[in-house]
Amino acid sequence: MKKKNILIIGLFAIFILLFFLTNKFKEDEFIQNKNVLEENIREEEILEEKEEVNFEKLMRTDNQGNVDVGVLINNIEKEDENYLVFKVMLNTHSVDLEGIDYAKLVNIKNSEGLIVKEGFLWEQVGGSGHHIYGYLKVPKEYNGESIINENTEYIELEIKELDKVESRKFVWNKNEIDLIKK
Numbered sequence: 001m002k003k004k005n006i007l008i009i010g011l012f013a014i015f016i017l018l019f020f021l022t023n024k025f026k027e028d029e030f031i032q033n034k035n036v037l038e039e040n041i042r043e044e045e046i047l048e049e050k051e052e053v054n055f056e057k058l059m060r061t062d063n064q065g066n067v068d069v070g071v072l073i074n075n076i077e078k079e080d081e082n083y084l085v086f087k088v089m090l091n092t093h094s095v096d097l098e099g100i101d102y103a104k105l106v107n108i109k110n111s112e113g114l115i116v117k118e119g120f121l122w123e124q125v126g127g128s129g130h131h132i133y134g135y136l137k138v139p140k141e142y143n144g145e146s147i148i149n150e151n152t153e154y155i156e157l158e159i160k161e162l163d164k165v166e167s168r169k170f171v172w173n174k175n176e177i178d179l180i181k182k
Helices: 002-051
Strands: 060-062 067-073 083-092 106-110 121-128 131-139 154-162 165-173
Touching: 060 165, 067 154, 067 165, 106 131
Parallel strands: none
Antiparallel strands: 060 067, 067 083, 083 131, 106 154, 121 131, 154 165
């Protein structure tokens, strides 16, 4: 009987030892997987920081006349399948900016010589009177041609005759337009 008890106790001890060793291996594997996951997350965060866009460098401004104008290509921040979208911010202390149809004052051209003078849409989304902002949209394609393609070196948005200023030009080069979310 003693041998039987010793055998049972021995088997029980082996079982407990195997149980703890198995759990220890699982715990070590879990910790290792957790560390690898955390390292991958850190690497992704570093890559995202490197890829972050400095929107201040992409902002174009014009201060001619009595109206200050700032323009940013919004597609860099937010994808739009059909339109190039420009966020336009206007500021003045002498001109009522609300009653103006900005879609009629603009054109866009690219380095290949394509000039688009129609099809623009204007949507004011904020401000009033002397301080407004909104979105100026133009279809990405005009007469079957893409405004931006792999050969495009620059695009130029022009606003004409705003506050009697003949022309305000806002230009983005290839490195900047390559950031556009397509």
